Amino acid sequence: MNGLNYILKRILQIIPVVFIISILIFLMLRAIPGDPARLVLGEKATIESIDAMREKLGLNESYIVQYGKFVKGIVSLDLGTSLTYQRPVIELLRSRVKITLMLTLISTFFSLLISFPLGYYAGKYKDSMFDQIVKSGALAAVSMPSFWIGLLLMILFGVKLRWLPVGGWGNTFIEQIRSLILPGLTMSLLTSALLIRNIRNSVVDISNMDYVDFARSKGISERAVKNRHILRNALISTVTLLLMRMAYMLGGSVIIETVFSLPGIGKLMVDSIFGRDYAVVQALVMLFAMIILMINLLTDIIYSFLDPRVKF
Amino acid sequence: MNKLLEVKDLQTHFIMKNEVVKAVDGVSFTIYEKETFGLVGESGSGKSQTCRSILGLVKKPGKVVGGEILYKKQDVVKMSKDQLRKIRGHEISIIFQEPMTSLNPVLKIRKQIFEAFDRTDMTKEEKRKKSIELLKLVGIPSPETRMEEYTHQFSGGMRQRAMIAIALASEPSLLIADEPTTALDVTIQDQIMQLLNQLKEELGMSILLITHDLAVVAQMCDRVAVMYAGMIVEMTDTFTLFSTPRHPYTNALIRSLPNQKGANERLEPIHGAPPNLADLPMGCPFHPRCKFAEEICRTSRPELTDLTNTHQVRCHFLNKTVGFQGTFTPDKKQGGCDGENS
Numbered sequence: 086m087n088g089l090n091y092i093l094k095r096i097l098q099i100i101p102v103v104f105i106i107s108i109l110i111f112l113m114l115r116a117i118p119g120d121p122a123r124l125v126l127g128e129k130a131t132i133e134s135i136d137a138m139r140e141k142l143g144l145n146e147s148y149i150v151q152y153g154k155f156v157k158g159i160v161s162l163d164l165g166t167s168l169t170y171q172r173p174v175i176e177l178l179r180s181r182v183k184i185t186l187m188l189t190l191i192s193t194f195f196s197l198l199i200s201f202p203l204g205y206y207a208g209k210y211k212d213s214m215f216d217q218i219v220k221s222g223a224l225a226a227v228s229m230p231s232f233w234i235g236l237l238l239m240i241l242f243g244v245k246l247r248w249l250p251v252g253g254w255g256n257t258f259i260e261q262i263r264s265l266i267l268p269g270l271t272m273s274l275l276t277s278a279l280l281i282r283n284i285r286n287s288v289v290d291i292s293n294m295d296y297v298d299f300a301r302s303k304g305i306s307e308r309a310v311k312n313r314h315i316l317r318n319a320l321i322s323t324v325t326l327l328l329m330r331m332a333y334m335l336g337g338s339v340i341i342e343t344v345f346s347l348p349g350i351g352k353l354m355v356d357s358i359f360g361r362d363y364a365v366v367q368a369l370v371m372l373f374a375m376i377i378l379m380i381n382l383l384t385d386i387i388y389s390f391l392d393p394r395v396k397f
Numbered sequence: 398m399n400k401l402l403e404v405k406d407l408q409t410h411f412i413m414k415n416e417v418v419k420a421v422d423g424v425s426f427t428i429y430e431k432e433t434f435g436l437v438g439e440s441g442s443g444k445s446q447t448c449r450s451i452l453g454l455v456k457k458p459g460k461v462v463g464g465e466i467l468y469k470k471q472d473v474v475k476m477s478k479d480q481l482r483k484i485r486g487h488e489i490s491i492i493f494q495e496p497m498t499s500l501n502p503v504l505k506i507r508k509q510i511f512e513a514f515d516r517t518d519m520t521k522e523e524k525r526k527k528s529i530e531l532l533k534l535v536g537i538p539s540p541e542t543r544m545e546e547y548t549h550q551f552s553g554g555m556r557q558r559a560m561i562a563i564a565l566a567s568e569p570s571l572l573i574a575d576e577p578t579t580a581l582d583v584t585i586q587d588q589i590m591q592l593l594n595q596l597k598e599e600l601g602m603s604i605l606l607i608t609h610d611l612a613v614v615a616q617m618c619d620r621v622a623v624m625y626a627g628m629i630v631e632m633t634d635t636f637t638l639f640s641t642p643r644h645p646y647t648n649a650l651i652r653s654l655p656n657q658k659g660a661n662e663r664l665e666p667i668h669g670a671p672p673n674l675a676d677l678p679m680g681c682p683f684h685p686r687c688k689f690a691e692e693i694c695r696t697s698r699p700e701l702t703d704l705t706n707t708h709q710v711r712c713h714f715l716n717k718t719v720g721f722q723g724t725f726t727p728d729k730k731q732g733g734c735d736g737e738n739s
Binding site: 293294295301302303305306307309313314317318321394 | 457483490498504515
């Protein structure tokens with residue numbers, strides 16, 4: 086019950102934050118110099134068409150009324166129409182979010198698969214040859230730009246070996262998964278590198294704790310020492326880090342989605358900014374803010390389950 | 398009396414790139430059944446590494462490089478990991494110095510006790526019953542609720558009690574207590590020591606007590622070994638150690654304690670600092686701090702010599718140390734030395 090109260094309290098705390106974010110987004114778009122209607126229609130537009138556009142965008146009304154409409158739109162999920170695509174923004178987001186979400190999940194999966202064994206054994210055999218290699222590898226992965234890694238993978242698996250598509254999006258589920266493997270792997274490299282470092286260092290620290298020796302002195306198996314004591318404690322900081330990375334990935338990686346021509350929300354964001362598609366930009370910024378808030382909430386909730394010392 | 402544990406010429410070294418730290422350098426002693434054996438020394442004298450060696454818990458880059466540790470005549474050093482696991486917790490248990498860091502912060506006390514039953518085929522209900530029994534035994538009130546709690550909900554003394562309960566879970570024959578009360582305040586310290594004494598009687602186990610506190614030794618131990626720089630410098634029964642110490646270091650240690658009679662006397666410190674274990678002085682490691690040191694002490698290391706069957710001392714000048722007087726005598730029945738006076 087205690088936990089439930091905590092979650093409710095945290096959700097209530099989010100409401101004022103969302104309110105402030107909505108005001109900021111609203112004002113930011115109005116603070117851009119120039120007339121949005123003129124920007125939308127371009128230099129050569131006639132006064133009449135600009136007036137018509139102003140009317141259509143509701144720019145002739147007071148800020149209070151405009152903000153009211155903006156909030157009403159968000160609440161009713163009516164986010165306006167995209168100028169570029171001539172489709173309702175919500176519909177546009179729906180298909181894009183799915184891609185980015187799948188990419189994030191696949192990339193998270195790869196990251197866990199790569200980082201846990203490497204990080205654990207690097208920490209366990211600290212300063213060994215294996216540890217040195219893993220550490221250098223992690224450093225290299227952090228330093229290499231992801232578009233370059235993406236291109237390398239694309240050349241190897243897409244062009245040379247022809248195992249996987251070089252880019253684009255499939256129609257069937259299998260095709261879609263196949264087209265997400267390379268971008269997912271590319272994206273996971275940075276996350277893995279960060280996680281590996283964190284896991285390795287946690288394992289080194291925790292292995293030196295007396296409670297690990299004490300656990301061992303009970304005569305339990307090394308497997309139990311590893312899972313119950315070392316990894317269980319290493320998980321606390323690792324999960325926090327992973328969720329932060331996931332929040333970042335859910336925002337859509339512009340670079341990776343561009344390199345692999347994936348129609349995710351990162352790419353949509355860039356396209357909309359260049360296309361001055363304000364309704365879409367507005368909706369995306371709001372979406373990113375919500376994602377960050379939700380992930381933060383989730384992190385705190387998971388954290389309190391992983392670490393009993395954290396009070397609800 | 399039967400021998401329970403026999404440590405013979407144990408050498409535990411930390412081998413680093415540029416140096417070798419000889420944390421334990423040829424230590425031998427025997428623990429008999431149902432006795433409390435004390436291992437005394439300053440920080441860094443090798444007492445903790447000695448007891449870690451017994452359970453194969455020496456941290457890297459440390460390693461037992463020589464000697465034997467015979468537990469019931471089997472050599473622990475040569476045991477496979479699996480054999481060692483059967484000894485750990487089942488025959489020999491250990492409790493550590495820091496109750497704050499020796500229990501896993503994210504597992505309930507119940508889980509940490511249950512772990513000690515991992516290799517048994519007890520049912521959950523049996524484990525539960527036994528755990529409650531153990532927590533009661535070490536004096537933790539309302540064990541049913543407390544075992545569902547985490548360590549941060551326990552006070553220091555309670556954590557130490559919980560740790561003792563876990564260590565006793567599978568009824569070991571030998572309990573190694575590595576400075577069990579150093580992190581606790583004096584009143585709790587006394588409670589824990591009395592608890593250990595009582596448990597020893599009830600369960601008929603032996604205790605290897607590591608401490609730097611001579612008062613604790615006087616209160617608890619049947620026999621004592623004094624360690625300095627990875628070696629035993631004097632070993633005898635507690636009474637002899639306090640009444641007629643024969644090694645200059647032991648004597649100096651005892652003289653540095655507050656005296657019971659004369660409250661106004663100045664304490665006598667031991668000058669200098671313990672030597673660097675990676676760079677021990679030639680000869681007797683204590684000679685730079687020793688009042689009696691002569692040329693031979695600088696050049697040759699003394700052997701541990703039998704004064705009597707039960708009294709061994711490592712010193713070149715045993716004739717000079719005959720008149721040493723202990724400043725107080727141990728009295729077990731009164732339960733300690735300075736406890737009542739301070």
